[in-house]
Amino acid sequence: MYLKGIHHVSAITANAKKNYDFYTNVLGMRLVKKSINQDDPSVYHLFYADEIGNPGTDLTFFEIPNAGRTHPGTNSISGTSLRVPNDKALEYWVDRFHKFKVNHDGITEQNGRKVIHFRDHEDQRLTLVSDEHNQGVSGGKPWKYSSASVENGIIGLGPVKLTVPDAQPTISVLTEVLSFEQVGSYPSSIQGESDILIFATGEGGTGAEVHVEERKDLPRERPGRGSVHHVAFRVENDEELEKWKQRLVEARLPNSGIVDRYYFKALYFREWNRILFELSTDGPGFATDEDVEHLGEKLALPPFFEDRREEIESKLEPLDTSNIYD
Template identity: 75%
Template sequence: MQIKGIHHVSAITADAKGNYHFYTEVLGMRLVKKTVNQDDTSVYHLFYADEVGNPGTDLTFFEIPHAGSTYQGISSISGTSLRVPNDAALTYWQDRLHEYNVDHDGITKDGNRSVIHFRDPEGQRLTLVSDETNIGVKGGKPWDHSSVPMENGIIGLGPTKLTVKDPTPTITILTKLLTFKQVGSYPSSITSQEDIMVFATAEGGTGAEVHLEVRNDLQPERPGRGSVHHVAFRVDNEEELSKWKDRLQELRLPNSGLVDRFYFKSLYFREPNGILFELATDGPGFATDEDIEHLGESLALPPFFEDQRDKIEAKLKPLDTKRSH
């Protein structure tokens, strides 16, 4: 039983149309699936990724149209990073973010890696991270129809940052349960706060890290638009996922049991600081019900919702994601 790295990150948007524009046009990611939130089919669930939605490349959004502002704080997933091929790509991105008036901090360092911290139009906390020195989990491949040249394109998800007040229980879950090991740390950008701890699993590198920030000056986060709902970690297959479920039961950790998301199988639980973790299988993937050439162009529904299609579509605000090829 081995966690292979980050599988996907799911966040909240109040504006599916604006979200689609930003992540496809400005960031050049591919919409690989336009579907609905399986726990509330009246709202969209949008998946942005590399050319085919390889595991480890998906940044997903639930649309919650009336979501309020996020009040940032502890017990949260406080940062999502996106991998780019090298340091030269960051120079390209610095210019691009400036051109599109995206709020960003320029090229800086997290430890020995070059990064650009930036915010989307709803305040989603994002980081572009260079894979210049990466020797761990391989990235994906940018889509060749992207608005961003392939040599500079986003190749997957980088480290996920968690912010907590008391790190000990979170560290216990990461290291004693989820096969992560602490591999380093780097200074916080907040004066007087502890160094940010770096945990890695499997092959390590940018695609397999969790960064843990300790803050004693914040209240618990109040989520809204621009916040992250959960982070999912990769497991090989359903058989292994079932073993993880048994392990959680042994430890008496409340969990969802196995959930069929159709594109992958999932298992959810909260670590002791209240952050929602998901374990998700690498397959079967997003080409299960759509041709690879046309991923994300029409509303995809898992078979168990197909008989409700008319009712579901009637509740959704139209979102045109058709592309001219």
């Protein structure tokens, strides 16, 4: 069995309105689902993705209004990347970041790819990565009503970076349990630190990589607004997810059991450095309960929460996500 690549990344925001403004109006991503944190329905769970929320394009946020600032460190998902079509697109994004006063490092190179490292308004650690030479998992398609250039738009999730105090336990889970393979490495930006190791799964490429950074000089991360909660990897269907559950049991990795998130089935576990991983099915998808043309405009509740809609809506701060069409 092989995982198909990255399914989604879920992070933390302290303010859903400001989050929605940045990821739709600045980054031009589409809000494909305005829902709730199913483990705490008093707060929003926002899903941004390509035109229809294809697996591998989805960056999500749990709203935690009282979240403090993040103190970066180890045992963390320390970087999330977003794919753009080619090198030229990065020039567009430099200009756009200047226009919107987004904190960024300009165009640099990482592992033979052109990239822009940048931060959102809550210091979420983000990277735009060019798909110019990608020969692996295909990207998605930007929404035709995006506030940013469709030609240069974000087409999905790129590599995630893990920062750990000891790389070997994490590597053992990636390779021996999840069937990733090491495909390369590149120098750390921190003088004297070990190279960052690259692991890939499935078809490989920008949509299927995990980068592992070993840092013995850092304390454990204290998460807050701007930190990442978990990364999810793609599984073909329910039958395969059951097989992955059995593999985790055999590897003596405690897991959540299969959880029905309605838009996909999920299985959660922590690797040996305590980073939360999720395995998620590709379907049924975000158009299950909404018309594709109107994704994300209204509060979407899975059927098992529908009888609590009035109570749930009364506790949520209003968030206008009605889309304006050209």
